[in-house]
Amino acid sequence: MREKISRRDLLRLAGGSALGLWFTPIPWKLLDDVSIWTQNGRWVTSPPRGEIQFRYSNCTLCPAGCGVRARCVGGQPISLAGIAPQSGSRGALCAVGLGGHHLRYHPQRVTQPLRRASGISASFQPCTPEDIVLTVSEALATTRASGSGDLAAILDERPGRVTSLMYRNFLSGFPNGVYLNPVSDSGATLHAMESAAEKPYGALGIDLENTRTILSFGTPLLDGWGNPARLWKMSEGLQDSSESHLKIIQAETHQSRTALLADEWLPLRPGTEAALALGLAGILIKEKLIDMAALSRQAIDLEQGAQGSFRELTEKFSPRTTAAITGVSEDKIVSLARELVQRGPSIVLGGGDPGAGPLGPEEETAIAALNFVLGNVGRRGGFLPRRELPKWLKEPSKNLKPASSLRDIPDHSIRVLFVDALPSGNAIPWTLLEKKLVRDNPVVVSFSPYLLGISRNAQFIVPSPVYLESWEEVLTPLDSPTTSYSLSLPLLVPPGGVQEPFDFIRRVAVAAGVHLAPEFQDVSPKDLFKRRVEQFHRDRRGTIFSYRNESETRVKDVASADSMWAMFCDGASWRDDPPSSTSPIASRFSLLGKAANAAERLEAVGHGRLEIQRDPATEFPLVLMPEGWRGAVGQNGLSPVMTKIYQESGLRHLGGEARVNVETGRRWGLTDGGPALIQTRCGSKVARVHFDDAVMPEVIQVIVGPNLKEFHESQEVDGRNILCLCNLDDDGVWRVTRAKMSGV
Amino acid sequence: MNRGLLFFAAGLLAALGIGWMGFPRMLYERIDQPLQFSHRVHTSEKVGLKCDDCHAFRSDGSFAGIPSVSKCAECHAAPLTASADEKLLVEKYIVPGEEIPWRVYSRQPDNTYFSHLFHVRQARLKCDECHGSHGSSESLREFQRNRLSGYSRDIWGQNIAGFSRGMKMTECSRCHAARGRSDACLDCHK
Numbered sequence: 001m002r003e004k005i006s007r008r009d010l011l012r013l014a015g016g017s018a019l020g021l022w023f024t025p026i027p028w029k030l031l032d033d034v035s036i037w038t039q040n041g042r043w044v045t046s047p048p049r050g051e052i053q054f055r056y057s058n059c060t061l062c063p064a065g066c067g068v069r070a071r072c073v074g075g076q077p078i079s080l081a082g083i084a085p086q087s088g089s090r091g092a093l094c095a096v097g098l099g100g101h102h103l104r105y106h107p108q109r110v111t112q113p114l115r116r117a118s119g120i121s122a123s124f125q126p127c128t129p130e131d132i133v134l135t136v137s138e139a140l141a142t143t144r145a146s147g148s149g150d151l152a153a154i155l156d157e158r159p160g161r162v163t164s165l166m167y168r169n170f171l172s173g174f175p176n177g178v179y180l181n182p183v184s185d186s187g188a189t190l191h192a193m194e195s196a197a198e199k200p201y202g203a204l205g206i207d208l209e210n211t212r213t214i215l216s217f218g219t220p221l222l223d224g225w226g227n228p229a230r231l232w233k234m235s236e237g238l239q240d241s242s243e244s245h246l247k248i249i250q251a252e253t254h255q256s257r258t259a260l261l262a263d264e265w266l267p268l269r270p271g272t273e274a275a276l277a278l279g280l281a282g283i284l285i286k287e288k289l290i291d292m293a294a295l296s297r298q299a300i301d302l303e304q305g306a307q308g309s310f311r312e313l314t315e316k317f318s319p320r321t322t323a324a325i326t327g328v329s330e331d332k333i334v335s336l337a338r339e340l341v342q343r344g345p346s347i348v349l350g351g352g353d354p355g356a357g358p359l360g361p362e363e364e365t366a367i368a369a370l371n372f373v374l375g376n377v378g379r380r381g382g383f384l385p386r387r388e389l390p391k392w393l394k395e396p397s398k399n400l401k402p403a404s405s406l407r408d409i410p411d412h413s414i415r416v417l418f419v420d421a422l423p424s425g426n427a428i429p430w431t432l433l434e435k436k437l438v439r440d441n442p443v444v445v446s447f448s449p450y451l452l453g454i455s456r457n458a459q460f461i462v463p464s465p466v467y468l469e470s471w472e473e474v475l476t477p478l479d480s481p482t483t484s485y486s487l488s489l490p491l492l493v494p495p496g497g498v499q500e501p502f503d504f505i506r507r508v509a510v511a512a513g514v515h516l517a518p519e520f521q522d523v524s525p526k527d528l529f530k531r532r533v534e535q536f537h538r539d540r541r542g543t544i545f546s547y548r549n550e551s552e553t554r555v556k557d558v559a560s561a562d563s564m565w566a567m568f569c570d571g572a573s574w575r576d577d578p579p580s581s582t583s584p585i586a587s588r589f590s591l592l593g594k595a596a597n598a599a600e601r602l603e604a605v606g607h608g609r610l611e612i613q614r615d616p617a618t619e620f621p622l623v624l625m626p627e628g629w630r631g632a633v634g635q636n637g638l639s640p641v642m643t644k645i646y647q648e649s650g651l652r653h654l655g656g657e658a659r660v661n662v663e664t665g666r667r668w669g670l671t672d673g674g675p676a677l678i679q680t681r682c683g684s685k686v687a688r689v690h691f692d693d694a695v696m697p698e699v700i701q702v703i704v705g706p707n708l709k710e711f712h713e714s715q716e717v718d719g720r721n722i723l724c725l726c727n728l729d730d731d732g733v734w735r736v737t738r739a740k741m742s743g744v
Numbered sequence: 745m746n747r748g749l750l751f752f753a754a755g756l757l758a759a760l761g762i763g764w765m766g767f768p769r770m771l772y773e774r775i776d777q778p779l780q781f782s783h784r785v786h787t788s789e790k791v792g793l794k795c796d797d798c799h800a801f802r803s804d805g806s807f808a809g810i811p812s813v814s815k816c817a818e819c820h821a822a823p824l825t826a827s828a829d830e831k832l833l834v835e836k837y838i839v840p841g842e843e844i845p846w847r848v849y850s851r852q853p854d855n856t857y858f859s860h861l862f863h864v865r866q867a868r869l870k871c872d873e874c875h876g877s878h879g880s881s882e883s884l885r886e887f888q889r890n891r892l893s894g895y896s897r898d899i900w901g902q903n904i905a906g907f908s909r910g911m912k913m914t915e916c917s918r919c920h921a922a923r924g925r926s927d928a929c930l931d932c933h934k
Binding site: 003008009010012013014015016017018019020021023024025026029030033034036037040046047052 | 747748749751752753754755756757758759760762763764767768771806853854890892893894895900
C-alpha cells in the first residue's frame with residue numbers, strides 16, 4: 001500500500017531544494033544580472049550604437065577655453081579629453097571639463113521658457129518666449145519714456161565676444177542702457193595695472209614661463225586659475241630646492257590647495273592683503289632694492305601726484321606696522337621683499353578666489369603698485385602687452401555702449417537686467433545684484449541652461465544651449481601673453497525650446513523698437529564668427545593649430561579664408577605671433593591708481609578690510625570667508641558624475657558646508673561633522689561644520705559650490721546660498737564678514 | 745532508505761538540475777544569426793583571405809569591426825555558388841544595400857572601452873587568443889542573449905557549466921595579470 005505524501009515529506013523536499021539552490025548559479029547569477037539590468041534599463045540614457053569618430057571643439061565652461069577632443073559614438077560625444085600641446089589645454093582637462101558632455105542631462109536643465117510664479121521661493125511655470133519678450137519690451141519702454149533714470153542693463157561675464165558686441169549695440173538704443181562686465185574678475189590685477197597706465201598699454205598677459213617667483217595673494221594658481229594646464233605643467237618643479245625652478249609663495253588666510261602645493265604658505269589675517277603689498281613696496285623703496293631712477297621716471301605719484309604721495313603712504317606701513325596688521329612676522333616681511341628682488345623676475349598676483357570674490361579695488365591697486373615698483377611691465381618674466389584681436393566690426397563706437405562695472409552703478413537703479421548665459425566660473429552673490437535692482441517690480445531675465453544660481457532669483461528664464469550645443473567663441477585666457485581665438489562647436493543638437501541669447505535679444509530689440517546695426521541683422525552668430533575668421537586671414541597674422549592633425553600652419557600660408565574657416569570648423573585655434581621684443585614700456589603709471597581719494601582709501605583698507613566694516617567685533621567675533629572652485633560655483637552646472645568628487649571621495653566639500661579650526665570649533669561648543677548656526681548682520685544659516693587645522697583660528701571658511709540637492713532633480717534648491725550671509729562693501733567686495741557661530 | 749532523506753535528496757537533485765541545466769536555458773534567449781557564414785571557406789587556401797582583409801583598421805587607427813555589406817559586395821555582387829545563404833546574402837542585403845543585422849558575440853557593454861589597436865598592433869595578440877577558433881568555424885553558432893542584462897553570453901558573468909569563450913572580464917584580467925599589464929578599472933571602463 002502506497003503511503004501518502006505527508007506535509008513533513010514536502011517540507012523535506014523543500015529543504016533539499018533550498019539547500020541545492022545555493023549550489024547552483026541561480027542566486028549568484030540572478031543577483032549579478034539583476035544589478036546590470038538596473039543599470040541598463042530603458043530609463044537609463046544610453047548612447048546609440050554607431051561609428052566611432054573623434055571630433056574637436058573648445059571648452060566654454062570657464063574662460064580658459066581648453067581644446068577638447070570628443071570621442072563620439074554614432075555622433076554622440078561619449079568622452080572628452082584634452083589636446084596636446086598648442087591648443088591651450090596642453091593635453092589635460094580639469095575635472096569639470098572632463099564631464100562637460102554630461103551637462104546636457106543635468107537634472108536642473110531648463111528646456112522651455114519659465115516665468116516665476118510669485119515671490120522668491122515660489123516655483124516657476126512654463127511660458128512662451130513671446131510672453132517674456134512682451135513683458136520685457138514693455139518694461140524697457142517704460143524705462144526709456146519715464147525719464148526716471150532707471151537703467152536697462154546686461155551682465156556679460158565673457159566680454160569681447162560677437163554676442164557681447166551685439167549686447168552693447170542693443171544697449172546703445174537706450175540712453176540709460178548699461179553694459180556690465182564681470183563682477184568678480186580673476187584678472188583684476190592685470191586690469192588694475194592696465195588702468196593705472198597714463199597711456200593705455202592694452203591688455204596685459206603674463207610671461208609665466210620666464211617668471212622665477214610668484215607672490216600670490218590668495219590666487220588659486222594651482223586650482224583652476226588662468227589656463228589650468230599651463231600652471232600644472234609649470235608646477236612640476238615646485239618645492240624643488242634648485243634655484244632655477246618657479247617658486248610660488250601663497251599669502252592666504254587658510255591653507256588652500258594652492259598653499260599646500262606651493263613652496264611657501266604665508267598665513268595672512270583676513271582682509272589684510274593691501275597692508276602686505278604696501279609694506280613690501282615700502283621696503284623695496286626705502287632700501288632702494290629696485291631701480292629707483294626708473295621708478296621715479298615712470299611713476300606719476302611716487303613723491304607727489306594728484307592723489308598724494310605713494311612713498312608717504314608706504315612709510316605708514318613700516319615692517320612693524322605691517323606685521324601687526326597682517327600677522328606675518330616683521331623679519332619675514334623684510335626677507336620676502338628682498339627675495340622678490342633677488343629671485344626675480346618676480347610677479348605679484350591678486351584676483352581673488354572664485355567663491356570668495358574679488359579682493360577689492362584698493363587691494364588690487366596696492367598689488368599693481370608692487371608690480372610697478374618691481375618693474376614688471378614689459379619685462380621678460382613679467383607682464384607683457386598683447387595685441388587686440390583683428391577688428392572686423394567697423395561700426396563707430398557710439399553704437400557700442402562702453403563697459404561699466406557693477407560697483408559703479410547706483411543702488412536700486414536697474415529696472416531691467418539680462419544675465420548672459422556664459423559664466424565667468426566665479427560666484428556672484430544674488431544680494432549684490434538685488435542691491436542694484438529697483439525696489440518695485442524689477443525684471444530680471446536669465447539666459448541660462450539651468451535652474452541654478454541667479455536663475456533661481458530671476459523673473460524669467462530663457463533656456464540657453466549648454467556647452468557643446470551651440471557655436472560660441474573662446475577668447476584669450478587672462479594669463480596668456482599672446483592673443484588667441486578659437487570656436488566651440490556644436491557637437492549636439494539642442495532640445496526644442498532652447499533659445500540663443502543672441503536671437504532672443506534681437507527679438508527684444510524688434511519689440512522695443514531698437515534698431516540694431518546692420519552687422520547684427522539677419523545673421524546668425526556663426527555668420528559673424530566666420531566674418532571674424534575672414535579678418536584673421538586678411539590680417540595674415542599668427543598661426544593656426546589644427547587639432548585633428550596636431551599641425552601648425554602660418555595664417556599667411558593658408559590658401560583662402562574659406563580654408564581657414566574649414567579648419568576652425570574641424571577644431572582649431574588661432575594664436576597671434578609672439579611679441580617681437582620685451583622691453584620696459586615707456587608709458588608712465590600711477591602707483592595710487594586713478595580713483596578719487598585714492599591715498600585715503602588705500603590707507604583705510606590697508607589697516608584691514610574688516611576695519612572699514614560697521615559690524616562690532618564684540619558682537620561678531622569671528623570672520624566668515626567664502627571659498628570655491630572655478631567652474632563649480634555660481635551659474636555653472638556640474639556633471640552629475642562629480643558626485644564622486646564631492647561625496648564618494650570627499651575631495652571637495654559640498655556647497656554650504658563650513659570649515660573651522662579645531663580649537664575654534666571646540667571653543668564655540670561645536671562638534672566635528674555636526675550642524676552649526678552661522679550668523680552675520682545679513683542673516684543666518686545652518687551649515688555642517690568640519691574641523692580643519694588648515695583654517696586660521698577665529699575664521700569660518702564656508703564653501704561655495706554645488707549643493708548636494710543640485711545633483712537630484714526632485715529637490716528644490718534654495719536660490720539664496722551661503723554668499724547671502726556675506727557683507728557687501730560699497731566696493732562690491734564680500735570676501736570678509738564679521739560673524740558668530742553656535743551649535744544647533 | 746530513510747524516507748525523509750529520500751525526499752530531501754530529491755529536492756536537492758531537482759534544484760541542482762534546474763539550476764545547472766534549466767536555468768541557463770531560461771536565462772539565455774537563443775537567437776539564430778540572420779544568415780550562415782563560413783569563416784573556414786573564406787580563410788581556406790582556395791579563397792585565401794586573411795582576418796584583416798575584412799576586419800580592418802581604419803586610417804585613424806580605429807577598428808572597423810564586422811565589415812559592412814559593401815565589403816561583401818566586392819566579391820558577392822552576384823552569387824558565386826548555389827548556397828542558399830549566399831543567395832539570401834545577395835538578394836536580401838547586397839542588392840538593396842541593407843546592412844546585415846549580425847548578432848555580435850563579442851559586443852561589449854557601453855561602459856567598456858576596448859581598443860583593438862592596442863591589443864593587436866602593440867600587444868601583438870592573435871585574433872584567436874580572444875575569439876578562439878571562430879576564425880576557422882564552419883558555421884555560426886546561435887547567439888545567446890541574457891534576458892536580464894541584454895549582454896551576449898560570451899562577454900559577462902562567471903561560467904555556467906563550463907561555458908567559456910574567453911571574452912569575459914575575468915579573462916581580460918587574467919591575461920593582463922599574466923602579462924604584467926595594468927588592470928585598473930579606468931583602463932577599460934571610461
